[in-house]
Amino acid sequence: MNQTIARDAGQLDSLRVHAADNVRVALKDLPADSEIDDGDRRIRLAEPIRHKHKFALTSFEVGDSVIMYGVTVGRVTAPIAEGGAVTTENIEHNTDTAVPQARRGHWQAPEVGAFEDVTFEGYHRPDGRVGTANVWLVVPLVFCENRNIEVLRQCVADALGDDPFREYKQMARELLKGAAALDEAPEPVPERLFSNVDGVRFLTHTLGCGGTDDDANALCQLLAGYICHPNVAGATVLSLGCQKAQIQMLRNAVERRDPDGLRPVHYLEQQASLSEEDLIRQALTTIFDGLAEANRVERRPAPLSELTIGVECGGSDGFSGLSANPVVGGVIDRLVALGGSGILSEFPELCGVEHELLARCRDDRVAERFRDLMTAYQNHAARVGADFSMNPSPGNIRDGLITDAMKSAGAARKGGDSPVVDVLDYTEPQARRGLNLLCTPGNDVESTTGLAGSGANLIMFTTGLGTPTGNPITPVLKISSNSEMANRMADVIDFDAGPVIRGEASIDDLADRLLRLCIDAASGRYRPKAVALAQYDFIPWKRGVSL
Structure with a gap:
C-alpha cells in the first residue's frame, strides 16, 4: 500500500504510521499528561495509553472517521478528546475510505541486486516444480x-x-x-x-x-x-x-x-x-x-523464481502491522521482483483495504474475481448472522487491534506492494508467478492449510502474541512483531522484527535479512522451529462461516 512510517526523529514513545493518520500508536506505556510531539505540534495525553494502543491527535465527534495506515479503520461512536485513548467504547468497525493510494501499473520494485544470482537448494520434481522439503x-x-x-x-x-x-x-x-x-x-x-x-x-x-x-x-x-x-x-x-x-x-x-x-x-x-x-x-x-x-532425490540449485511463499498472521498485536507484517511484505516484494511468487490469504482480514488491492490488480478480470469472491464470502456470512467485523479475537483487542478494519489494514501489509496477478478460490492451485490472493478464512490453521494446498512451498507466519502453528508439508517460519515475545517464546520464534519498533533497524534491512533466512530454510540449511517441534497442523475449511 506504499505506506511509510511517519516517525519523528528520535521519537521512540509513539509513532504515526502514515502522514494522513489522525491517531498515533503508543510504543510503550504512556502516563496521562505526557507530552507527545507530532510534527510541529505537541499533544498532551488526556489519559494513560497502554503500549500498542492508539490515541487521538485531534478531538473526535460522533460519526468522525478514524484514519490509520492512511485508510479508514473505524467510526467514532462517543466523543474522544485530543490525546484520548481509542477503544472499543468509543469507535466501531467502519471501512469507508478515500481514493486508493495504489495505482495499476505504478509499482516500483525494490532493489534486489544482492539476490539476483542467489539460488536455493531444492528438490526438483518430474513436473518441473521445485520443493523445499521432501x-x-x-x-x-x-x-x-x-x-x-x-x-x-x-x-x-x-x-x-x-x-x-x-x-x-x-x-x-x-x-x-x-x-x-x-x-x-x-x-x-x-x-x-x-x-x-x-x-x-x-x-x-x-x-x-x-x-x-x-x-x-x-x-x-x-x-x-x-x-x-x-x-x-x-x-x-x-x-x-x-x-x-x-x-x-x-x-x-x-x-x-x-x-x-x-x-x-x-x-x-x-x-x-x-x-x-x-x-x-x-x-x-x-x-x-x-x-x-x-x-x-537430492537437493540441487534452483532459482529463487521457484519459491512460492505464503504469508499468514496469527495472535496479532498492535505492533504486527508496524513491524512483522511490513517486513514480510518487503520479502514478498523482493521475491516477486526476482520472478518468484507470494500468496496472501485470509479474506476477512482484507476487509477495509479491498480498494487498495483492487487498484493493484493487474487487469479488470483479476479485479472482478477478487470483488466477486469477497462479496460472496461476506454475503454467506451475513446469511447466518455473522460479519467480518467479528474477526478480531479478545487477544487482538487487548493488544490494540480493536476493529476488523484496523486489524486488516495492518494484516494486508504482509502482501507488500507488488501487483496482484491472480485471485484463487479455496483449493485452487497457483498458476501465475507474482502476488496471488487466496480466499481462505482468518482461522490460522485453516488458512495455512489452504496456503500449502494451493502450492506455497514456504510459509512466513507473523505473530505478536505467540502461536505454535505449523504445517505438515510446508516449512513455516515464525516472525515476531516485538522482541519481548520473541525472547519469551524463543523456542517457537524464528525471526524478530522488534528492532523496527525500537528504531534500531529499518523495514528494508530486516526484509533483506528475512529473505536470506527464507533461502536458508528452503535449502535445508536452517530448520524452522515449527518443524523441529513437529507442529504439523492440518484443518480443512468446510466452507462454512469461519472468520
Whole structure:
C-alpha cells in the first residue's frame, strides 16, 4: 500500500504510521499528561495509553472517521478528546475510505541486486516444480481412518527412530517414577536411514462423510493439492470404502493436477482388505518403499523464481502491522521482483483495504474475481448472522487491534506492494508467478492449510502474541512483531522484527535479512522451529462461516 512510517526523529514513545493518520500508536506505556510531539505540534495525553494502543491527535465527534495506515479503520461512536485513548467504547468497525493510494501499473520494485544470482537448494520434481522439503504423505479420505493413521504414525516413528517427542516422553517417565527413571538407560537414537528425506507426514481430519457432496469434493481437491505438492514425493491414501469422499473422486482431482501420473500414489480401502492387520501391512509397505524411492532425490540449485511463499498472521498485536507484517511484505516484494511468487490469504482480514488491492490488480478480470469472491464470502456470512467485523479475537483487542478494519489494514501489509496477478478460490492451485490472493478464512490453521494446498512451498507466519502453528508439508517460519515475545517464546520464534519498533533497524534491512533466512530454510540449511517441534497442523475449511 506504499505506506511509510511517519516517525519523528528520535521519537521512540509513539509513532504515526502514515502522514494522513489522525491517531498515533503508543510504543510503550504512556502516563496521562505526557507530552507527545507530532510534527510541529505537541499533544498532551488526556489519559494513560497502554503500549500498542492508539490515541487521538485531534478531538473526535460522533460519526468522525478514524484514519490509520492512511485508510479508514473505524467510526467514532462517543466523543474522544485530543490525546484520548481509542477503544472499543468509543469507535466501531467502519471501512469507508478515500481514493486508493495504489495505482495499476505504478509499482516500483525494490532493489534486489544482492539476490539476483542467489539460488536455493531444492528438490526438483518430474513436473518441473521445485520443493523445499521432501516428505512422504499419508492421508485418510474419511475421519473413520484417523485411528489407523495414528497406528501408522506410531509404527513408522518407532521403526525409523523419528520420534520428535522423545524428550517429552523421558520427562513423563521422570515425573511418574522420580529418581528411579534416571537409572533407566535412555533410548538410543537410531541412525537416519533416509538422509535425503525429511520424514513421513500423517494427516487427520473430521471430514469425508456426513457432509454435502460439495464438502466431499472440496476435501478431495485439498488433498490432491497436498499429494501433488512439490514438497511431497508421493502418498499413501487410506479409505474406508463407503464414505462420500470416494477414491475415484480423489483420483480425478489428482489427475487434473498430475495428468501424466508422475507422482506415486497408493490407494488402500479397508472394507476391501482381508483384515485391519492386512491394511496396516500394505500401508507400511507402500510407505517404506516410497521412502526408499524418495531418498534417491537430492537437493540441487534452483532459482529463487521457484519459491512460492505464503504469508499468514496469527495472535496479532498492535505492533504486527508496524513491524512483522511490513517486513514480510518487503520479502514478498523482493521475491516477486526476482520472478518468484507470494500468496496472501485470509479474506476477512482484507476487509477495509479491498480498494487498495483492487487498484493493484493487474487487469479488470483479476479485479472482478477478487470483488466477486469477497462479496460472496461476506454475503454467506451475513446469511447466518455473522460479519467480518467479528474477526478480531479478545487477544487482538487487548493488544490494540480493536476493529476488523484496523486489524486488516495492518494484516494486508504482509502482501507488500507488488501487483496482484491472480485471485484463487479455496483449493485452487497457483498458476501465475507474482502476488496471488487466496480466499481462505482468518482461522490460522485453516488458512495455512489452504496456503500449502494451493502450492506455497514456504510459509512466513507473523505473530505478536505467540502461536505454535505449523504445517505438515510446508516449512513455516515464525516472525515476531516485538522482541519481548520473541525472547519469551524463543523456542517457537524464528525471526524478530522488534528492532523496527525500537528504531534500531529499518523495514528494508530486516526484509533483506528475512529473505536470506527464507533461502536458508528452503535449502535445508536452517530448520524452522515449527518443524523441529513437529507442529504439523492440518484443518480443512468446510466452507462454512469461519472468520
